Amino acid sequence: MHFTLQKSKIAKQSSVEITGSKSESNRLLLLQALYPEFKLENVSNSDDSNLMTNALSSQSEVIDIHHAGTAMRFLTAYFSIQEGRDTILTGSKRMKERPIKILVEALQELGADISYEENEGFPPIKIKGKKLNKNKVSLKANVSSQYISALLLIASKLENGLELTLEGEITSIPYIKMTLSLLDEIGIESSFEGNTITVKPNTKKLNAKTLTVESDWSSASYYFSIAALSDVGTEITLSSYKENSLQGDSALVEIYKHFGVSTVFNENALTLKKETSNLELLTLDLKNAPDIAQTIAVTCFALGMSCDLVGLHTLKIKETDRLVALKTEIEKLGGKVEITDKSLHLSTSIDVKSMVSITTYNDHRMAMAFAPLALKTSIIIEDAMVVSKSYPTFWEDLKSIGFQISK
Numbered sequence: 001m002h003f004t005l006q007k008s009k010i011a012k013q014s015s016v017e018i019t020g021s022k023s024e025s026n027r028l029l030l031l032q033a034l035y036p037e038f039k040l041e042n043v044s045n046s047d048d049s050n051l052m053t054n055a056l057s058s059q060s061e062v063i064d065i066h067h068a069g070t071a072m073r074f075l076t077a078y079f080s081i082q083e084g085r086d087t088i089l090t091g092s093k094r095m096k097e098r099p100i101k102i103l104v105e106a107l108q109e110l111g112a113d114i115s116y117e118e119n120e121g122f123p124p125i126k127i128k129g130k131k132l133n134k135n136k137v138s139l140k141a142n143v144s145s146q147y148i149s150a151l152l153l154i155a156s157k158l159e160n161g162l163e164l165t166l167e168g169e170i171t172s173i174p175y176i177k178m179t180l181s182l183l184d185e186i187g188i189e190s191s192f193e194g195n196t197i198t199v200k201p202n203t204k205k206l207n208a209k210t211l212t213v214e215s216d217w218s219s220a221s222y223y224f225s226i227a228a229l230s231d232v233g234t235e236i237t238l239s240s241y242k243e244n245s246l247q248g249d250s251a252l253v254e255i256y257k258h259f260g261v262s263t264v265f266n267e268n269a270l271t272l273k274k275e276t277s278n279l280e281l282l283t284l285d286l287k288n289a290p291d292i293a294q295t296i297a298v299t300c301f302a303l304g305m306s307c308d309l310v311g312l313h314t315l316k317i318k319e320t321d322r323l324v325a326l327k328t329e330i331e332k333l334g335g336k337v338e339i340t341d342k343s344l345h346l347s348t349s350i351d352v353k354s355m356v357s358i359t360t361y362n363d364h365r366m367a368m369a370f371a372p373l374a375l376k377t378s379i380i381i382e383d384a385m386v387v388s389k390s391y392p393t394f395w396e397d398l399k400s401i402g403f404q405i406s407k
């Protein structure tokens with residue numbers, strides 16, 4: 001279904017509640033399956049977290065995880081240690097193109113029994129759950145941190161814990177640290193020194209407690225963009241957020257200062273305020289926050305700013321090739337974009353074309369990143385419900401703050 005967003009203006013003050021982080025939820029749901037003694041609040045209502053919940057309680061042999069990358073990677077590790085159980089993990093057409101070999105080889109090295117059902121190195125995979133008897137493994141760390149988090153999540157259930165050696169430059173480090181912090185919150189010990197991560201084994205019951213998931217910072221990014229494109233003085237309040245977040249995308253607070261967006265924390269609420277700004281060339285390395293690259297590129301384009309975004313080497317293997325998708329769609333709107341396989345350069349643009357139809361390529365973040373442009377011009381977002389992968393109420397929330405959206 002295509003949505004038309006008429007050129008809109010938002011209220012001077014508005015507020016939006018966003019549910020729990022998809023990344024934190026998917027980790028905690030897996031940990032809860034391993035350690036049922038703790039409870040969760042503010043779990044993400046995203047499709048990807050629902051798929052994770054259903055997969056963890058499913059008794060079927062074949063589990064289809066659709067487009068959910070973290071769920072695919074985390075469940076590969078989880079089912080590898082479900083002794084005596086056979087599972088086939090499959091997914092969407094795109095999921096079958098998203099590489100998993102580095103994780104599969106690391107698990108096989110630890111003793112797992114995993115084979116490919118179609119193409120080597122890619123889902124679907126067949127996992128024969130068993131006890132893993134080794135505790136040391138090395139893996140390449142520059143392709144996806146999700147492989148590393150997957151291993152860390154099951155590590156405490158291995159007889160001797162786990163010692164992981166990370167090879168090469170480590171990408172998306174905040175996501176690895178998030179995994180270790182959540183292990184620490186539930187009482188599992190670990191250390192991360194240089195390129196070695198160790199996790200201690202655990203056979204005890206953990207102390208029962210309730211963990212409240214912080215709301216999703218990647219979802220918040222679209223409001224940072226909306227604030228940046230709004231009139232000076234506009235305020236948007238988002239909840240529930242913490243000043244000391246486990247989510248690397250909280251770097252938005254610093255990054256959006258370049259666009260004249262200031263932020264104030266008040267208990268669990270975060271208020272964004274548009275101030276005046278200088279529209280200078282922006283250079284950013286996003287290897288620690290890849291999921292906000294699309295938001296930032298579109299904000300720059302809408303404000304007529306040029307930017308150099310680097311550290312984008314993981315974007316090609318996400319829901320779509322996000323570098324190619326960004327170039328194609330920004331150029332439809334009249335922008336000029338140059339890409340390599342790890343960077344994007346946007347030249348200053350003059351006008352944003354009106355009523356352009358944005359293709360979203362089964363990528364929730366393409367739909368959400370381009371939506372704020374409706375503050376500048378009318379725009380069509382194709383296959384708009386793609387947003388449910390991470391943020392199902394996105395369109396209702398946008399309407400509630402003044403966006404004019406019709407089918």
Ligand SMILES: O=C(O)C1=C[C@@H](OP(=O)(O)O)[C@@H](O)[C@H](O)C1
Binds near residue numbers: 144291
């Ligand atoms: O661990 C996680 O929750 C995630 C890690 C990142 O992936 P990469 O490490 O593959 O960049 C990020 O892009 C993804 O949306 C969520």
Ligand SMILES: C=C(OP(=O)(O)O)C(=O)O
Binds near residue numbers: 070291390
């Ligand atoms: C890359 C993402 O998700 P995943 O890898 O879990 O599919 C994302 O949400 O932007």
